[in-house]
Amino acid sequence: MNKDQASERVRELRTLLNKANDAYYQEAAPLMSDREYDSLLEELRQLEEEYQLFSPDSPTERIGGEPTREFPTVTHPVPMLSLSNTYSREELDDFDRRVQNLLGHDNYSYLAELKYDGMAIRLRYKDGRLDLGATRGDGTQGDDITANIRTIQDVPLTLSGSCPEELEVRGEAYMELAAFAKMNSAREENGETVFANPRNATAGTLKLQNPSIVAKRPIRMFVYDILLEDDDRKRTQQKKLDMLEKFGFRVCEHRSRCPGITDVHRVIEKWGKLRKELPYETDGVVVKVNEERYRDILGQTAKAPRWAIAYKFEAEQAVSRIHGITLQVGRLGTITPVAELEPVLLAGTTVKRATLHNEEEIRRKDIRVGDRVIVEKAGDIIPQVVNVVLQEDGQRGEPFKMPENCPACGSHLVKLPEEVAWRCTNNQCPPQVRNRLEHFASRDAMDIDGLGEAVVDQLVSQELVTTFPDLYRLTTDDLVPLERMGEKSAGNLIASIHKSKEKPFEKVLYALGIRFVGVTVARDLARAFRSIDALADASEEDLSAIDSIGPRIAKSVRSFFEQPENMEMVRQLRETGLSFRSEEPDTASDKFAGKAFVLTGTLPTLKRSEAQEHIEKHGGKVTSSVSKKTDFVLAGEEAGSKLDKAKKLGISIISENDFFEMIK
Numbered sequence: 001m002n003k004d005q006a007s008e009r010v011r012e013l014r015t016l017l018n019k020a021n022d023a024y025y026q027e028a029a030p031l032m033s034d035r036e037y038d039s040l041l042e043e044l045r046q047l048e049e050e051y052q053l054f055s056p057d058s059p060t061e062r063i064g065g066e067p068t069r070e071f072p073t074v075t076h077p078v079p080m081l082s083l084s085n086t087y088s089r090e091e092l093d094d095f096d097r098r099v100q101n102l103l104g105h106d107n108y109s110y111l112a113e114l115k116y117d118g119m120a121i122r123l124r125y126k127d128g129r130l131d132l133g134a135t136r137g138d139g140t141q142g143d144d145i146t147a148n149i150r151t152i153q154d155v156p157l158t159l160s161g162s163c164p165e166e167l168e169v170r171g172e173a174y175m176e177l178a179a180f181a182k183m184n185s186a187r188e189e190n191g192e193t194v195f196a197n198p199r200n201a202t203a204g205t206l207k208l209q210n211p212s213i214v215a216k217r218p219i220r221m222f223v224y225d226i227l228l229e230d231d232d233r234k235r236t237q238q239k240k241l242d243m244l245e246k247f248g249f250r251v252c253e254h255r256s257r258c259p260g261i262t263d264v265h266r267v268i269e270k271w272g273k274l275r276k277e278l279p280y281e282t283d284g285v286v287v288k289v290n291e292e293r294y295r296d297i298l299g300q301t302a303k304a305p306r307w308a309i310a311y312k313f314e315a316e317q318a319v320s321r322i323h324g325i326t327l328q329v330g331r332l333g334t335i336t337p338v339a340e341l342e343p344v345l346l347a348g349t350t351v352k353r354a355t356l357h358n359e360e361e362i363r364r365k366d367i368r369v370g371d372r373v374i375v376e377k378a379g380d381i382i383p384q385v386v387n388v389v390l391q392e393d394g395q396r397g398e399p400f401k402m403p404e405n406c407p408a409c410g411s412h413l414v415k416l417p418e419e420v421a422w423r424c425t426n427n428q429c430p431p432q433v434r435n436r437l438e439h440f441a442s443r444d445a446m447d448i449d450g451l452g453e454a455v456v457d458q459l460v461s462q463e464l465v466t467t468f469p470d471l472y473r474l475t476t477d478d479l480v481p482l483e484r485m486g487e488k489s490a491g492n493l494i495a496s497i498h499k500s501k502e503k504p505f506e507k508v509l510y511a512l513g514i515r516f517v518g519v520t521v522a523r524d525l526a527r528a529f530r531s532i533d534a535l536a537d538a539s540e541e542d543l544s545a546i547d548s549i550g551p552r553i554a555k556s557v558r559s560f561f562e563q564p565e566n567m568e569m570v571r572q573l574r575e576t577g578l579s580f581r582s583e584e585p586d587t588a589s590d591k592f593a594g595k596a597f598v599l600t601g602t603l604p605t606l607k608r609s610e611a612q613e614h615i616e617k618h619g620g621k622v623t624s625s626v627s628k629k630t631d632f633v634l635a636g637e638e639a640g641s642k643l644d645k646a647k648k649l650g651i652s653i654i655s656e657n658d659f660f661e662m663i664k
């Protein structure tokens with residue numbers, strides 16, 4: 001996308017979102033679901049940021065109708081310092097000598113904690129309730145991002161046990177690697193821009209103006225400090241962490257008390273090797289004097305305390321050369337360019353390939369075949385090319401150009417205007433077939449043990465299988481001749497293929513691999529429609545009436561069932577014995593038959609999904625927006641515009657307690 005196209009799209013999105021806002025707030029007749037609104041708003045935000053197209057009257061500057069150009073600024077009463085860093089073991093010993101000299105003895109100990117790589121956050125609680133969440137900013141002033149912080153599951157909204165009237169803690173928000181990778185590949189598959197690493201994803205997410213998008217991102221948080229007024233002479237870092245845990249915070253799970261600096265070296269040695277096995281990125285070990293009374297003596301400089309230091313691991317980057325750019329075809333035909341690299345050792349493994357995400361990324365970084373590049377393991381299991389190291393002589397290859405045809409089957413590639421990815425639309429394209437079958441057999445889908453990449457590859461290349469029903473027609477005799485397949489494993493595979501017929505409808509639906517239908521959407525669709533026939537008959541409108549289904553998903557589901565070959569596949573799978581209807585609903589009563597509920601705000605005990613389950617169990621349904629047709633609004637803490645609207649329309653507003661009374 002060039003700047004002109006971007007500003008055109010930005011204009012389009014602003015008009016659409018403003019219309020949606022008016023419809024929602026003034027005309028009380030929503031144009032789109034909350035989900036669709038959020039995703040368009042997110043697209044707009046990204047374009048504005050990438051192409052620097054800000055405007056004070058853009059819908060991105062508003063939440064619930066109120067302009068919020070930026071987050072309110074908060075001043076930190078106790079500054080948020082940073083840490084002095086070192087990459088050298090000798091400097092770590094120097095640090096220890098300084099501590100000893102300043103204290104004049106060696107009766108202190110250290111607590112070594114992992115340094116999580118994310119974003120520093122300050123939390124304030126009043127009377128045990130979360131009252132403020134703020135970024136570090138420049139250390140003295142930061143942004144008040146309380147609404148976003150509230151969406152983080154690890155952050156307790158109310159503290160357990162008895163706690164001081166006012167309490168302040170500090171910690172780090174971050175993303176786990178697996179969740180980050182999953183989020184990024186979903187973004188890639190959906191043609192959205194991807195984040196470079198978990199830290200960027202965390203910082204980018206916490207700066208969003210829309211907490212409902214933040215809530216969908218896998219942000220986690222651990223806390224490493226608590227500010228206490230009293231001066232307990234015996235207090236240690238270790239005790240503070242125990243205390244934080246009792247209040248309900250997550251603290252660093254890997255911490256070691258070290259009597260001396262030699263023990264600290266040992267801890268560093270250990271994590272230098274083991275850090276690759278952690279579910280999150282750590283960029284070092286924070287070494288802190290454990291005893292609080294010694295910290296007071298050591299004091300701090302303007303920037304950092306003298307009682308702590310961060311030992312940082314070398315960044316996981318390496319330099320290599322790109323000898324080719326190949327194209328990968330995904331399950332839904334998405335074309336992903338991949339850099340073929342001269343093998344290089346990176347974070348313990350040899351890297352030969354790195355994703356280049358999409359054509360735009362390549363153009364933005366101006367990556368060409370022959371270039372020397374910096375490769376990074378950015379938390380993703382898949383390494384990425386960070387940037388090009390330009391050579392003095394300036395000799396370079398030609399800029400990358402996307403071919404017009406699919407590298408695997410030769411079909412013409414297409415690109416939808418709202419997406420960044422090119423696609424191959426031939427659904428018989430072999431890599432698509434392979435990836436579809438792998439998806440079908442995967443753990444969250446039909447969970448067919450033994451049907452991994454290697455076997456699928458052979459089945460497809462030998463033309464034994466092209467569609468899902470073909471799998472159920474396989475015999476041991478078909479399998480035995482395959483490579484690395486004995487009589488016994490062939491028998492086992494056939495057994496697990498047949499066992500998969502017991503999978504419930506929602507899993508089967510997910511396994512079909514309909515675009516945008518992930519595990520959750522499949523479950524919601526299976527619950528709402530109960531059978532494939534009802535689902536296949538549903539109009540886009542019927543589909544969009546479900547809370548979690550926006551027009552984009554509705555369209556995709558419709559188009560799946562409009563293709564005769566898909567209907568034929570479903571017919572064959574049904575004949576084979578796969579489950580295409582849900583078990584009878586578990587109805588507790590029909591108390592709420594025909595009643596429409598809207599959920600808003602945070603309920604004291606029930607999760608949204610639990611409340612929904614209760615309502616449905618009693619015959620009611622949950623819709624996303626308040627209208628004259630709404631019977632009840634079940635409102636919790638921080639209920640927003642939906643509550644206002646319900647009041648305006650005179651709809652019954654009930655609390656969780658009222659709700660419990662009703663279903664008792």
Ligand code: IVH
Binds near residue numbers: 081224
């Ligand atoms: S203690 C006075 N402990 O590292 C500052 N910080 O420059 C005390 N960080 O972004 C910080 N893990 O949020 C401490 N276990 C840990 C940490 C940690 C990550 C972050 C911190 C800040 C940076 C310090």
